Amino acid sequence: MADGHVHALYLHGNSVLHRVAPQIKIVAAFLIVIGIVVTPREAFWAFGLYLVAIVALATVAHITPRFAARRMVIEVPFLLVALLLPILGGGSTVEVFGLSLSQAGLWDAWNILAKATLGLSIAVILGATTQMPELLVGLDGLKMPSIVTAIAGFMVRYIDVILSDWSRMRIAMASRAHGARWITQIGPMARTLGVMFVRTYERGERVYLAMRSRGYTGSMPASAIPAAPVSQWMLGGAVIAAVWAVAALAVLTR
Template sequence: MGAGHGHRLHFHGHSPVHRAPAHLKLVALLGFMLVVVATPSDWYAAYAVEALLLLGVVALSRVPVTYLAPRMVIEVPFAVFALLMPFLAHGPRTEVLGLTVSEPGLHAGLALLVKGTIGVLASLTLASTTEPQEVLRGLQRLRMPDLIVQIMGFMIRYLDVVTAELGRMMVAMRSRGCDPRSPRQWPTLARAMGALFIRSYERGERVHLAMLSRGYDGRLPAQDAA
């Protein structure tokens, strides 16, 4: 997929986790998450073992907790939903800290919170110890269809391009007195997002035509793993 392309989630290091082959890390992550998801909601001892195992891998990777913690904010919507489940679910009621909550909802909410936290932390550990191009090569070694790997590669490559273009659009809007955070400006923001989508789609068309003009036949040239 071309030259190496760093990513803001990657933490440069030389730990054993960094040096491990990407395809093995992908298989390990998939297997680990299947076990976590399959864990019954009231098996708290199993959750503790899984969490300790994951924390051991994080410690082995030498990725600072201060680096991972801010990036776990992506879990906030799931955490809010998990905290609401004991109050919204039906079934037998129980009292926790002076509040009457649904017992099945309490177990389900705790399970969702724990599984979500473990999943996000495990994914961030993989992302912080593996370059995006290594992940793509790992997927190729695992025999994932080339077309899907190519799509993922272009997504990684152009994500920063689209993000930078969005940033310029936000600056232009603010320079014209438009605050994108204001609900009154949401219609304007929606039109801007539509324009960004059209630009991204047209960019994809141009890239595809450029590839075809250079002999693209559904496969990209092999690249040096160095």
């Protein structure tokens, strides 16, 4: 667990995308995803262009297909639901490989498949090129309320600590012959979770004490946030503009 969970998204590297200021990457990722989402589902050509652009960005960032695929597994449950739509959907049907599938359902499934996959790829690229602390600096730079970024920071910092607490408790339970395999054994598991909650709360108290001991009075001290160079903003703006131009064209030619 030494390498941590939340850091597994990051790909060590020094590409242009790695070097772009985090606030620009956050804004660009957000606006690009919006552009993808508003694109009408009939505009296959537009999705093709997005795909080309995303593959180009991933290549620039030295992201391998294998790395991307592993991180995109999270999408699978959503895709499974999407695949049910043509089967369960009503209205006119078409015959595909002997199956009678709902036409509206097919369109819906395609819509989810295309937009979710492209949107997630953008998030994977953002995560692969930006370390977690940098993302938080970026959010600070975008004037996100400091309490929000502080909470996110604590989450990032302590998730591994809490998970390792949890795994130690699991080992302690297993060492006394508890095997959590069957629903009847859920009781001890649930109680352990309760203990976990109390322990985490106590840790919160201790962290708060340590913060007060170093002069904390209720607001996180502002950190120095390096300003993003104009040239990088222009680069990010150009990518956003290109995506939005494609989306606008797709909407207008529908």
